[in-house]
Amino acid sequence: MDKAFDRYVLERELTRHHGSTAAAQEWLGQCRWEDAMVPYAVWKGLWSVKRGVYRNQRLGGPHHAVADARLLLTTIQTMATPTTSPDH
Structure with missing residues (x-):
């Protein structure tokens, strides 16, 4: 973005x-x-040893403004939803 x-x-x-x-x-x-792609990269978790940061990730949207914005909002909601493990 x-x-x-x-x-x-x-x-x-x-x-x-x-x-x-x-x-x-x-x-x-x-x-x-704020740039949402930085926390998204951390959430995806692909570390770049060469650069010392998490690698930017593509959202995979259709590259249309409204659709990309909706996908980003859905992704942020998913990132903010606490996960539960089957052990708890």
Whole structure:
């Protein structure tokens, strides 16, 4: 994901929806922007010895904005759901 591009697209659509740049800026001012792909890479757990970080992973979406956003939200929900082992 490209955080700057995603923010730009959201700002453009909010401006179009509200008919006002100020309204879009007000809404966006309440948001916190973080790259979801870093925690996703950690969650997937493929460590790069060469780079000393977890390797970026593809979500596998169709590369359409809405579908990719929905897939990302579903993936974040899955990541946030506690897992239980059969032993507990």
